[in-house]
Amino acid sequence: MIVNKSDIASDNQKSLQDHQDKFDFLANSLAKSEINVDDLVNKLANFQVAIPSWALGAGGTRFGRFSYGGEPGTLEQKMDDVGVIHSLTQTAGAISLHIPWDIPTDYEAIKQKAAQHDLIFDAVNSNTFQDQKDAKESYRYGSLSNTSDAARDQAVQHNIDVIKIGEKLGSKSLTVWLADGINFPGQGNFQSALQHTEDSLKKIYNSMPEDWSLFIEYKPYEPNFYSTVIQDWGTSFMLANACGDRAYTLVDLGHHLPNTNIEQIVATLMLKGKLGGFHFNDSKYGDDDLTVGSIKPYALFLIFNELVQGMQHNPQNPYPAWMIDASHNIKDPLEDLIQSLEAIQEAYAKAMLIDQNKLREAQAAHDVALCQEIIQSAYRIDVRPLLEKARLARGGALSPIQTYRNLKVRETLIKERGLHSVASGL
């Protein structure tokens, strides 16, 4: 299924005038505050977020999974789905693969597909949280942290294999998320688990090509419920420092205990030049992997405020790798991802509207109420016409979900792939 630019353009016609009226009204009022609207729209148009290959089918829980018709069964089909999202939103110009779920059989064909959809390959993800068929060693008691040399060696080798696959596709980074941990007090030794993990990560780091980065993800709990080896940003930061300059922390929004101040973590990591990657999602309780911005949009905006500041003032920090990491149990996964992309762009746009000069003055004067007014008045602006303009400029849809429905994308996918398709992966 391919969504043509001409079909998008003709669907846009219906709401073009309405968009233009709203845009003009907003642009006029922003220009009065000396905001460079063209620059803002440009930044939005250039902000690209990678789609994870595992988010394109219906997710599930241990209580069951309700499949969604027309799910992608192969890597090619997953790329086609990202192509659909990118055509409509013009903000999903990358895909993040998961090995072994997405091992290409024909690299040239996969690269051609990427070029056809205007996609690049973002970070590749290793998997040492499941035992693979015919694997000699089990990860039941850990992978990079395992007390068994043979299990650790196998896990390190898997990561090296993933790097090799990524190299063939043009990826430039590896994301490691470890499920390693223990379920009961006394089950293992904290210090040796951490030491083994550090040693294993160093081996992986030293096997990367020189232009690659290593992203180390952290998470407080699940699948282990007493302790996780890389439980928080501090542990990830420490391990990244132990590995070297091209190892970074990856922040997944769902990987924090309730009420953690994530924006402060972002600011701290960027100051130290160690924020390498980002997984967007939202949650009410834990690692819910819900649609970005569906539960705590204000928190997302505050996080973006720090990201925008960091991108402007912290040259010591690389441009972060943006990725969605979500799971769709109920909604059409493609619609859900489109909503996530919109929420990300919205938070980014609002964060760029904060009057930083005024804020600094108010902070210096300790005018606390004014500080809050400045931040919140940016948050209250309806920035959607800016997002529409950015999409329009690149040939995307004014209203991606509406166009997705008008063009009957899901119906076509069901016709092509069947109603009872099963997505490969989780």
Ligand code: AOS
């Ligand atoms: C797991 O909770 C992490 O968020 C991972 O980033 C990711 O979801 C996983 O690698 C996909 O299987």
Ligand code: ZN
């Ligand atoms: Zn993640």
Ligand code: ZN
């Ligand atoms: Zn997660």
